[in-house]
Amino acid sequence: RKEVEQDPGPFNVPEGATVAFNCTYSNSASQSFFWYRQDCRKEPKLLMSVYSSGNEDGRFTAQLNRASQYISLLIRDSKLSDSATYLCVVSSYGQNFVFGPGTRLSVLP
Amino acid sequence: SQTIHQWPATLVQPVGSPLSLECTVEGTSNPNLYWYRQAAGRGLQLLFYSVGIGQISSEVPQNLSASRPQDRQFILSSKKLLLSDSGFYLCAWSLGTAWETQYFGPGTRLLVL
Numbered sequence: 001r002k003e004v005e006q007d008p009g010p011f012n013v014p015e016g017a018t019v020a021f022n023c024t025y026s027n028s029a030s031q032s033f034f035w036y037r038q039d040c041r042k043e044p045k046l047l048m049s050v051y052s053s054g055n056e057d058g059r060f061t062a063q064l065n066r067a068s069q070y071i072s073l074l075i076r077d078s079k080l081s082d083s084a085t086y087l088c089v090v091s092s093y094g095q096n097f098v099f100g101p102g103t104r105l106s107v108l109p
Numbered sequence: 110s111q112t113i114h115q116w117p118a119t120l121v122q123p124v125g126s127p128l129s130l131e132c133t134v135e136g137t138s139n140p141n142l143y144w145y146r147q148a149a150g151r152g153l154q155l156l157f158y159s160v161g162i163g164q165i166s167s168e169v170p171q172n173l174s175a176s177r178p179q180d181r182q183f184i185l186s187s188k189k190l191l192l193s194d195s196g197f198y199l200c201a202w203s204l205g206t207a208w209e210t211q212y213f214g215p216g217t218r219l220l221v222l
Contacts, residue, residue: 034210043199043213044153087153089210095141095160097203097211101152 004100023088111136115214128187132200
């Protein structure tokens with residue numbers, strides 16, 4: 001089993017749609033969780049950290065379920081500019097960062 | 110604020126030639142440093158990480174090596190490139206404390222012909 005698994009994608013959604021990405025991790029000792037976005041031929045950039053209580057940043061909501069070792073990212077009112085690959089990242093002790101394979105999102109006009 | 114630089118941005122090299130990619134971080138001290146490779150359409154593969162000067166951990170055995178001659182400088186090298194070394198090379202840094210995330214440089218796109 002891979003350490004971090006994500007929805008295989010790609011997701012093709014119309015503008016304005018709500019889309020949810022799922023991620024599972026295998027290391028129960030993991031402490032920190034993040035979502036990154038990566039545009040084509042660019043470096044990954046931090047989208048948001050994921051806190052135990054769940055957190056929201058504008059149209060983006062992240063949830064963490066430690067018992068199920070599951071992380072989610074919800075994007076509401078999708079924009080064309082949201083088209084990218086979304087990477088789930090899990091960390092232990094701030095040193096060992098494990099990246100999921102990513103889920104590609106295409107928002108269509 | 111912290112910034113991370115990588116160069117060159119793109120590189121085309123023949124098989125069997127040497128390689129040297131450089132990464133430098135500004136605005137922080139004693140960062141953890143990482144080298145990743147991303148093949149076309151694939152996920153990130155951790156190659157090396159360093160928690161201090163001269164301290165290098167290798168994640169994947171291969172014909173690449175890394176060095177950290179200064180606190181904020183990380184170098185990726187090869188004596189002889191293979192076709193399979195083509196990819197997008199990313200350097201990243203983190204503070205190394207719990208809850209802190211990684212930040213990536215702009216990357217070097219390497220094509221080995």
